[in-house]
Amino acid sequence: MPSQPSADSPDPLALETREGLPEALRTLLEHYPRAGWAEDPGFAGLVEFWLDRHGMFRKLSTLLADEAGAAEAGRLDPERFAPRLARFGGMFLQELHGHHLIEDHQYFPVLARLEPRLERGFGLLDADHHALDPWLARLAERANAVIGAVQAWQGGAEPAGRLAEDLAAFAPLLERHLTDEEDLVVPVLLRHRGAGLG
Template sequence: MTDLPPALHLENRRQLPEDLRFLVRRYPRETWGSHANLDEMAQFWLQRHDMFRELGGMLRRGVDDYREGRLPPASFAQWFAPRLRFFLQQLHGHHQVEDLHYFPVFARAEPRLQRGFDILDSDHHIIHEALERNGERARELLLALRQDADRQRFAADAYAEENVRLVAMLARHLDDEEDLVIPLMLERGEDGFAG
């Protein structure tokens, strides 16, 4: 993990630094869908990111439904546990593949983006810690569902706060990662990466 200035920390930044955005300026988001080099790998990457966004939103809405009394505790637990487990496992696995394979390959293909991949790697460490906190708050919530209403409410509030924080960090990270990776894939094409 790289030491970053505070402005580049995941929870502080609004986008990647301008010097890392040269490819996304050449290939703005609105052109991605119609670009000839939007191959299977780039489409899969975007689909996985959309899945993480969707699951994070589903978990937030599910907790809101429980907190507002629209979902009884037993039904909530049955709905919540498998979705949370899938979300946490898939996100962890996705980051491992990126860190161990894709980011090194991409950085070799375009060395000017190395600092961007260092930033994303730093994000992964921060997100991993947030995933652990999220999992712990979720365990506490599931245990509290068998206790009195005050404990349920306290645990649901604690989980909701952690979930909002995680989803916000994840949204920033996914956008920044796409701004590095997708334009690079469009620039090189799927066959343009050795590694």
């Protein structure tokens, strides 16, 4: 049995430190490798929709980081950035939070019952969601500071810079989570033909 991490050593499976899923949680991925997902008969429908959602989160994360950096550097007028940030930032945070709630309360319990040997993995993904929640709150706070500064005619470059820094720190955590989630969930969905979740 692996030893528990001490206070001095970080948990290697925590979102901030892990480099991927442990081998024990990648067993189905060996039978359903990424390269074959799109050709699998079970891909159309839920799996395709779910991966599209992940693609949207990645695109919005990149868009927001690029535009915040451009606003900080003076390449994007803060008055133009603020409404785009309100629209796309709000979409990003709300959709990501809602996506996590559906997974935690609907998808993961069903998938864990179908594949009990992977239950630990679904607990890991649930823990990721809790680790990302403070980041979502912080990003909302940073975005509101940018919008507030613009509305108060105080520019917005400085708060845009803080937002850009936080988005840059958040992006690898989001990518680690999305990649690991896909590697765990998609093979289960393909094996069980959507598991009646679609």
